Amino acid sequence: MSIIVSDEILAATRMTETEMRQEIAIMLFQREKLTLAQASRFAGMHRVAFQHLLASRHIPVHYGVEDFEQDIQNLREMGRL
Numbered sequence: 001m002s003i004i005v006s007d008e009i010l011a012a013t014r015m016t017e018t019e020m021r022q023e024i025a026i027m028l029f030q031r032e033k034l035t036l037a038q039a040s041r042f043a044g045m046h047r048v049a050f051q052h053l054l055a056s057r058h059i060p061v062h063y064g065v066e067d068f069e070q071d072i073q074n075l076r077e078m079g080r081l
Contacts, residue, residue, distance in 0.1 A: 018044065022053065030059060037070045 005020055013020070025043035028034040034042060040050035051061055075081040 025050070026054065026057070026059065029054070032062070035064060035070070036061060036067045 005017070010017065010020060015023070022043045022045070025034065025039040028042070029036065029039035036050070037047060040047040043050055043053075045053070054061055072081065
């Protein structure tokens, strides 16, 4: 599914497309609709950078089983486990 945000909406919010994606990702993460990994991907950010963004806003990181399993899978794919 694709979502199109008009230039009018971006102008009204005074946000760039990147900022809009980050805001949506943060909101969905806070509502526990996306995991940390999913939200960081949606935001187009490395997970650590997304965690820093959350920390800058005093948003706690809930690190669940799905995030742990994704980290294990990523380490396996990188040959580090």
